[in-house]
Amino acid sequence: MxxxxxxxxxxxxxxxxxxxxxxxxxxxxxxxxxxxxLKAAVETSARFAAIPDNQGRDNPAAHALMDIIADAKAAAMEWFNAPGGQVFVGESGTELLFRLIRTAVAGTSGGVLLGSTVEHPASRSAMGHWADKFSRDYRLVPHDDTLGLVTAEAYAAAVTPDTKVATILHTSPVTGMGMDLAAISAAIRAVAPECFIIVDGIQHASHGLVDLTAADVDGYVVSPYKVFSRHGYGVAWVSDRLTSLGPEQLAGGPDAAWEFGTRDTGAYATFHDVVDYFDWLGGQVGSADTxxxxxxxxxxxxxxxxxxxxxxxxxxxxxxxxxxxxxxxxxxxxxxxxxxxxxxxxxxxxxxxxxxxxxxxxxxxxxxxxxxxxxxxxxxxxxxxxxxxxxxxxxxxxxxxxxxxxxxxxxxx
Missing domain, CATH: 3.90.1150.10 (Aspartate Aminotransferase, domain 1)
Incomplete structure (x- = not known):
């Protein structure tokens, strides 16, 4: 309380x-x-903006930066309650949704792409764009105008065994309604178990809990400026099976890498501030020991x-x-x-x-x-x-x- x-x-x-x-x-x-x-995120941003060193070098500063990134990724994985996979940062939540959806659509062939009419254009436009580029069948599940959301039952009525990629909006930034993410995912997997499911969690992130173990999805994206951090980056979690489709990578680079170029260590560090805040708040209102x-x-x-x-x-x-x-x-x-x-x-x-x-x-x-x-x-x-x-x-x-x-x-x- x-x-x-x-x-x-x-x-x-x-x-x-x-x-x-x-x-x-x-x-x-x-x-x-x-x-x-968060004031902590403001202070962290300023501190890391002043550091001239890059990651991946053999010097004390670079080693420290890599440790900070690794620690932030581990904290984010707990915040997501992620069942494996990996966390990485990108330009924005919208950019990350486009990229995850592009990887899923390009990595599959034929079949149906499935979304819903309640979705923000960050996911809906991405699906529409790549459906057009790859001549794919893109279908929309109608949302309930009265309730301001889309139900698991509506997805169940629309999903077919050849559904290859599906998108879900966790919470609408217009109606304010949260979708039953786990139930929608289960409805999709009951009919198309190998479907790649990607979630827009941008609006939901500040309003409660993200539980990707319960959700059983392949991608989840947040925009940190909507969850107490700053503008200028997005955070994505991706499953190993989505990574196995082969996102764009530098030739000769790491096989499972999603990041391009030198990332802002401050982005990772400020998201760690967000996780630390949830951790602190939980300690004030509960008695958990993890x-x-x-x-x-x-x-x-x-x-x-x-x-x-x-x-x-x-x-x-x-x-x-x-x-x-x-x-x-x-x-x-x-x-x-x-x-x-x-x-x-x-x-x-x-x-x-x-x-x-x-x-x-x-x-x-x-x-x-x-x-x-x-x-x-x-x-x-x-x-x-x-x-x-x-x-x-x-x-x-x-x-x-x-x-x-x-x-x-x-x-x-």
């Missing part, structure tokens, strides 16, 4: 938690666009705290009405949806979403407009909406901040 006292300590670990360096004091409810950054156990305890506490915040935003606090209490307000995915992960997306009759976001911002409450464009049109267009207001929270947000949001909404509505 995250107590008020613990929340104060949590907030002290993040940069710009209650004030924007450009705007001044503000409530940060734009976490789906990029979470707050790092993975503490990570699991942290995930449970994060999920519970964010559920409390979402319930208050939707149902109200004291004499302040919640979003569900206003006539003409529609909450995407429904007001009572157990799949919700720290995010409430809504639209209101008689008020444009842009006007609502502007009014909130004028009062120091940072939210975001999602438009029916190439990022969010797959969710909003079927609902007949041009835009919606996305309010995205993380576990360092407080009930006082939700109260502030609802007080401004009361004036707007």
């Amino acid at each position: 995250i107590t008020p006292e613990l929340l104060t300590t949590i907030r002290s670990k993040f940069a710009h938690v209650d004030a924007c360096p450009f705007q001044g004091p503000r409530v940060f409810f734009e976490n789906a666009g990029g979470a707050l950054t 790092r993975r156990g503490r990570i699991e305890d942290a995930g449970a506490a994060i999920k519970a705290h964010e559920r409390t915040l979402c319930d208050a935003m939707i149902g109200g606090i004291g004499n302040l009405k919640g979003l569900a209490d206003y006539d003409g307000v529609t909450i995407i995915g429904g007001a009572d949806n157990p799949a919700r992960e720290g995010l409430v997306c809504f639209y209101a009759n008689g008020h444009t979403s842009a006007d609502i976001v502007a009014a909130l911002n004028a009062e120091g409450v940072r939210t975001h407009v999602r438009k029916a464009d190439h990022y969010s049109g797959n969710i909003l267009t079927p609902l007949g909406q041009e835009a919606a207001v996305r309010v995205s929270m993380c576990h360092y947000n407080s009930m006082a901040e939700v109260t502030r949001f609802l007080s401004v909404i009361a004036e707007v509505m």
Whole structure:
């Protein structure tokens, strides 16, 4: 449980938690666009940016850098609860999804490529691009507009024995709903056991737990700037069987290498900071005696705290009405949806979403407009909406901040 006292300590670990360096004091409810950054990650970035040495040399600095990378990879493997395979960094989460999907599609022939309509274009565009280049049959599983997610049953109805590559979105950055990853993966493998399954975990990563042993997939990608680190890199886990397809590699280089060129040691080190933070938080809320156990305890506490915040935003606090209490307000995915992960997306009759976001911002409450464009049109267009207001929270947000949001909404509505 995250107590008020613990929340104060949590907030002290993040940069710009209650004030924007450009705007001044503000409530940060734009976490789906990029979470707050750990102060430790900021300090680590600066420290490693100053080191001139490269990895792979025979000198003390290079040896130290290689040890730091190896230690960070080991920590990340525990955070993912990965059953073998390897972790590596790339340009961004989107770049890594394109690369993993390209490797899977190019390494298989014939058959079906399977995705879903709920997916972010990071995976959906990659599948579409390579399906076109290799003349492959790309099919989309329809998501449930009412629930804001795609179910395992929908995948089960669509998967065929010749499905070669499948993609899954773990959590939608528009609806805020988490998919039942293990159940969807099991539904695919029940029919196509050798299918390569690649997951976009970018939105999910900050909101609870990643368990790749339970998921039984071949690739999982996160964007560290959405899970308390910084911009400029992505992190991927890949299974050995995906690596065996032969990703692009330097001629004469290591057979199982996914990385190109000299990587930023600071990227690995700042992701280690993220794992260390989950480890620390788990120690505050639980009693596990292993790092993975503490990570699991942290995930449970994060999920519970964010559920409390979402319930208050939707149902109200004291004499302040919640979003569900206003006539003409529609909450995407429904007001009572157990799949919700720290995010409430809504639209209101008689008020444009842009006007609502502007009014909130004028009062120091940072939210975001999602438009029916190439990022969010797959969710909003079927609902007949041009835009919606996305309010995205993380576990360092407080009930006082939700109260502030609802007080401004009361004036707007």
